[in-house]
Amino acid sequence: MATKASRSAARLMMAPAVILLLGWMLVPLVMTLWFSFRTYLPLRGGDQGFAGFDNYVRFVTSSAFWPAIGATLTIVLGALIITIVLGVLLALLLDQPMWGQGIVRILVIAPFFVMPTVSGLVWKNMFLDSVNGLFAQVARMFGATPVEWIIDQPFASLILIVSWQWLPFATLILLTAIQSLDREQLEAAEMDGATAWKRFWHIILPHLSRAITVVLLIETIFLLSIFAEIKMTTAGAFGTKTLTYLIYQRVLESQNIGLGSAGGVYAIILANIVAIFLMRIVGKNLDR
Amino acid sequence: MGKITLKSVRKSFGETHVIPGIDLDINDGEFVVFVGPSGCGKSTLLRLIAGLEDTSAGVIEIDGTDATALPPAKRGLAMVFQSYALYPHMTVRKNIAFPLKMAGLDQAEQDRRVTHAASILNLSSYLDRRPGQLSGGQRQRVAIGRAIVREPSAFLFDEPLSNLDAALRVSMRQEISELHQSLKTTMIYVTHDQVEAMTMADKIVVLNAGRIEQVGSPLDLYRSPANLFVAGFIGSPKMNFIAGAEAQRQGCATLGVRPEHIDIAPDGPWQGTVGLAEHLGSDTFLKVDAGALGTLTVRASGEVTLSHGDKIRLQPQPDKIHRFDTDGKALR
Ligand SMILES: Nc1ncnc2c1ncn2[C@@H]1O[C@H](COP(=O)(O)OP(=O)(O)OP(=O)(O)O)[C@@H](O)[C@H]1O
Numbered sequence: 001m002a003t004k005a006s007r008s009a010a011r012l013m014m015a016p017a018v019i020l021l022l023g024w025m026l027v028p029l030v031m032t033l034w035f036s037f038r039t040y041l042p043l044r045g046g047d048q049g050f051a052g053f054d055n056y057v058r059f060v061t062s063s064a065f066w067p068a069i070g071a072t073l074t075i076v077l078g079a080l081i082i083t084i085v086l087g088v089l090l091a092l093l094l095d096q097p098m099w100g101q102g103i104v105r106i107l108v109i110a111p112f113f114v115m116p117t118v119s120g121l122v123w124k125n126m127f128l129d130s131v132n133g134l135f136a137q138v139a140r141m142f143g144a145t146p147v148e149w150i151i152d153q154p155f156a157s158l159i160l161i162v163s164w165q166w167l168p169f170a171t172l173i174l175l176t177a178i179q180s181l182d183r184e185q186l187e188a189a190e191m192d193g194a195t196a197w198k199r200f201w202h203i204i205l206p207h208l209s210r211a212i213t214v215v216l217l218i219e220t221i222f223l224l225s226i227f228a229e230i231k232m233t234t235a236g237a238f239g240t241k242t243l244t245y246l247i248y249q250r251v252l253e254s255q256n257i258g259l260g261s262a263g264g265v266y267a268i269i270l271a272n273i274v275a276i277f278l279m280r281i282v283g284k285n286l287d288r
Numbered sequence: 289m290g291k292i293t294l295k296s297v298r299k300s301f302g303e304t305h306v307i308p309g310i311d312l313d314i315n316d317g318e319f320v321v322f323v324g325p326s327g328c329g330k331s332t333l334l335r336l337i338a339g340l341e342d343t344s345a346g347v348i349e350i351d352g353t354d355a356t357a358l359p360p361a362k363r364g365l366a367m368v369f370q371s372y373a374l375y376p377h378m379t380v381r382k383n384i385a386f387p388l389k390m391a392g393l394d395q396a397e398q399d400r401r402v403t404h405a406a407s408i409l410n411l412s413s414y415l416d417r418r419p420g421q422l423s424g425g426q427r428q429r430v431a432i433g434r435a436i437v438r439e440p441s442a443f444l445f446d447e448p449l450s451n452l453d454a455a456l457r458v459s460m461r462q463e464i465s466e467l468h469q470s471l472k473t474t475m476i477y478v479t480h481d482q483v484e485a486m487t488m489a490d491k492i493v494v495l496n497a498g499r500i501e502q503v504g505s506p507l508d509l510y511r512s513p514a515n516l517f518v519a520g521f522i523g524s525p526k527m528n529f530i531a532g533a534e535a536q537r538q539g540c541a542t543l544g545v546r547p548e549h550i551d552i553a554p555d556g557p558w559q560g561t562v563g564l565a566e567h568l569g570s571d572t573f574l575k576v577d578a579g580a581l582g583t584l585t586v587r588a589s590g591e592v593t594l595s596h597g598d599k600i601r602l603q604p605q606p607d608k609i610h611r612f613d614t615d616g617k618a619l620r
């Protein structure tokens with residue numbers, strides 16, 4: 001596959017796919033950039049010409065901007081901490097030889113296959129609901145007053161739902177990482193007098209560091225753009241308006257496409273900063 | 289101190305009885321080598337002694353006290369693994385210091401012992417590297433260093449040289465032997481290489497299918513193997529086995545003669561045709577087709593210039609002939 005002819009043939013044959021992908025990516029990006037510099041109010045006069053950086057300034061100076069950043073970070077960090085800590089524990093557990101291992105592993109992966117909209121609805125109505133929800137029933141069984149989860153603990157609810165969805169992913173990656181650990185290292189550590197906790201801390205956790213950074217990277221990028229879960233539960237109320245949700249509101253509820261597009265551009269920049277930052281960490285980790 | 293005693297130790301994995309029952313005494317300061325073919329249970333036996341596997345039955349005593357139920361860390365033994373099992377994210381210094389850190393020694397003492405071990409093993413200039421940046425031989429030395437610093441009552445080695453190339457193997461073999469000379473600690477060494485066993489051991493334990501075939505000094509095993517298995521396993525090239533009429537004439541089921549104990553003599557009783565002749569310089573190994581006796585390997589001096597197709601007569605040295613009965617046991 002190294003002759004000039006075969007290489008150009010390969011390029012030619014790959015071209016349609018590459019062009020399609022590029023178009024798929026570039027058209028929305030260019031449109032977003034274009035609209036972000038225009039005053040575009042579909043229900044109030046349509047496209048009204050260039051706005052310069054007005055939209056950008058308005059987006060960040062709006063009173064909803066910083067709370068939205070705060071909400072985004074709260075949910076992302078909360079879900080990351082929960083999925084990684086529980087993911088490591090679950091992976092350790094699933095790595096133990098036990099009866100029915102295959103079935104348990106499939107069950108653990110299951111939440112990953114549930115669509116975000118569906119899981120948002122299911123959690124809201126079947127678990128968190130203060131009248132019919134499972135949590136409320138349990139609370140009443142113990143004579144406690146059911147918590148109005150969505151209203152009183154909106155962030156806890158959202159983090160719970162999102163973590164539930166992403167825990168399988170973290171567990172799976174961490175489990176394969178644990179399984180790739182050389183058993184003799186653990187045995188050597190055991191002979192060296194390391195207790196189970198010290199073996200975890202000094203051998204298993206450093207071995208997992210690479211997998212943990214990969215989980216961190218991938219989850220962060222996906223968690224920054226969660227939307228369906230919020231739409232299905234709080235619908236942006238009770239302070240849970242994330243950056244993504246704010247953009248959605250600007251475009252569809254306020255019918256201000258220019259402003260929303262400017263927000264979209266901010267989101268792209270933010271995601272790229274995070275990605276570069278994390279790539280660096282991962283790169284450093286992979287070098288070792 | 290490092291006296292280890294096994295009393296009818298058994299090990300089964302489910303239905304497979306890997307070690308059906310072993311009794312063995314290992315004295316303080318001895319260099320004991322377990323040899324045997326692949327899968328005969330050498331590693332399993334070593335891991336039983338280390339405490340990494342539980343015995344199915346029997347007693348393991350270390351220095352006279354029952355250690356059968358003790359966890360590995362409490363047995364005072366150190367193990368060097370075939371894969372080295374170094375901790376990849378720690379520097380050489382941290383690797384070697386790890387057991388000391390786990391034992392809660394203070395930093396000064398840790399440094400002192402690490403420096404000492406590093407100087408014994410020529411590792412002083414690599415202390416700040418990670419295992420990934422070392423050669424196979426250096427990694428092996430780090431693994432040994434990690435074992436030394438604990439000042440164990442016995443060292444356990446599981447085929448420590450099998451990942452090294454031939455030249456390095458010879459030099460590491462000598463280094464380990466020298467280490468044993470200077471430390472005078474009990475060492476148990478697993479290998480399937482009979483040359484390693486012969487050159488390093490005070491005492492060789494020949495294992496076959498989880499059973500001890502013979503225990504003895506290298507020369508004991510070489511001079512008077514207890515059975516066909518040991519006779520065939522110890523010595524290189526392998527002992528020649530002759531069955532049939534010639535064996536019957538000498539009153540046994542199988543006759544064994546080592547290649548180095550067959551002379552080429554014009555009036556020898558056995559006749560054959562040279563097949564392959566391997567000229568090693570110092571020696572020449574001849575494969576001789578000796579008709580009814582089968583193919584015999586003969587070791588001749590390096591000066592011999594015989595080649596394919598030459599007819600020769602052979603004379604076995606009469607006092608070096610081994611005779612075995614129908615069960616493979618040596619007749620004495
Ligand atoms: N965990 C285990 N479960 C089941 N069988 C095992 C287990 N470990 C070892 N065995 C079996 O026990 C036998 C002895 O294994 P062992 O590793 O002790 O062999 P060995 O003599 O060290 O061989 P080698 O020279 O190839 O390392 C083998 O037949 C192996 O299949």
Ligand SMILES: [Mg+2]
Binds near residue numbers: 330331332447
């Ligand atoms: Mg082995």
